[in-house]
Amino acid sequence: MNSTERRALAGLASLYVFRMLGLFMVLPVLSLYGADYRGSTPALLGLALGAYGLSQALLQIPLGMLSDRWGRKPVIFLGLAVFAMGSVVAALTDSVYGLIAGRILQGAGAIAAATMALAADLTRDENRGKAMAVIGASIGVAFVLAVVLGPLVAGLGGLSAIFWLTALLALVGMLLVWRLVPNPQQLAPRGPRQGDFSRLLRQGDVWRLVSGVFFLHLLLTMMFVPLPHLLVDQLHLASDQHWKLYGPLMLGAFVLMLPLMRAAEKRQQVPGAMRLALLGLVFGGVALMPEVRGNWIVLCLGVFFLAFNLLEALLPAQLTRVAPAECRGAATGLYATLQFLGAFAGGSLGGVVYGQGGAGAVATLALGVLLLWSIAWWQMRGTRVPLAGR
Known part of the structure; x- marks a missing residue:
């Protein structure tokens, strides 16, 4: 990579870390601390x-296509401002409905598609896979940091402290984009023609990848509804001590993921x-089963987090190899839409x-989702997922 590509990648990967950190930090704590909000129920907290x-899913494609027309940076600045506003709303509320409203407004700052498209704009074809892999890995970094920092910050000031911090991180993200990320040398295309987007939607490779990220984030978010309670009840960890489990698990999973990702791309596997x-x-899913206890829960979670981090890095890198250049913003918008819809x-x-049924019922649902995912990929087995370096 040349200096411009390295600078762009450093800025955009950092932006992803700060923004996803803000979204992920509530995952390990919301179902515990949210119980104190007025009107809260398990369903409303979920x-x-x-x-x-939901708002991310509704707006990723429109904002991705808008970034093809207006340019990437204006859309990114707008999205970060809206995200900061939603964080403030969530920080100031004491009811579960205000919490939901703040989270919806946070999601309306839907910049994932524009950010991924900007990274593709600023890197050459031969380096684009590496760039997307780094950005995908940065999401893994954000997740590692979030599950450690979330319980720590919530222990100091509750959910409000997390939301105030996420608002600050949004402002830091704006500064990164302004000062560190260069402008593309060429103007972005004026947006995909209708026929181009229709062709994108007919690509089996694209649907295999975007269905993968849908199921991946469905599983992740679903698990974090019962998981904090499981750590309290089964492992006897106080809510502000969960970072002591998440930290080593996530760090180990991330360290193991990096050589696996490199080996898979190098060997075209x-x-x-x-x-x-x-x-x-x-x-x-196994970790949530009532029959699984003690160290077996820890082991199962470690394997799950390793698999999650690996897919989170590989899926976006593969998508940018199959998406036509003229509608890359729309393609990444479709990917982000399915990610957040999940x-x-x-x-x-x-x-x-x-x-309705506790952690065991969620475990059964998770295993059912994985079966459905496997069937969906099997049905698309005739489509080729392009290999790195081809």
């Missing part, structure tokens, strides 16, 4: 957990690595199912 995903990671996600579905379903 909705609050995934609510940002990315599809096989994704299938193996899909199998690893099964352990997340988060909304996971939080909403997880809250309802947990309220």
Whole structure:
């Protein structure tokens, strides 16, 4: 990579870390601390957990296409401002409905598509896969930091402290984009023609990848509805001590993920690595089963987080290799739409199912989702996922 590409990648990867950190920090604590909000129920807290995903899903494609027309940076600045406003709303409320409203407004700052498209604009074809892998890995970094910092910050000032911090991180993100990320040398295309977008929607490779990120974030958000309670009840960890478990688990999973990702791309075995990671996600559902206790819960969570981080890095890198250049913003918008729609579905379903049947029912639902995911990928087995370096 040349100096411009390195500078752009450093800025955009940092932006992803700061923004996703703000979204992820509530995952390990909301279902515990949210119980103190007026009107809270397990179903409403699950909705609050995934609510940002609904507005993200509705706006990713429109804002991704808008970035093809207006330019990436104006859309990114607008999205960060809206995200900061939603954080302030959530920080000031004491009711579960205000919490849901703040989360929806946070999600309306839907910049993932524009950010990924800007990264693609600022890197050459031969380096684009590396750039997307770094950005995907930065989401893993954000997740590692979030599950450690979330319980720590909430222990100091509750959920409000987390939301005030996320508002500050949004402002830091604006500064990064302004000062560190260069402008593309060429103007972005004036947006995809209708026929181009229709062709994108007919690509089996694209649908395999975007369906993967939908199921991945559905599982993640659904698991974090019962998981904090499980750590309190089964492992006897106080809510402000959960970071002591998440920290080593997530750090170990991230360190192991990096050589696996490099080996898969170097040996052109990315599809096989994704299938193996899909199998690893099964352990997340197993961890929630009532029969699993003690160190077995820790082991299952470790395998799940490793598989999650691996898929989070590989999926976006593969997408940018198959998406036509003239509608890359729309393609990344479709990817982000399904990603956040999965988060909304996971939080909403997880809250309802947990309220009705406890952690065991959520475990059964998670395993059912994984079976459905496997069937969906099997049905698309005739489509080729392009290999790194081709």
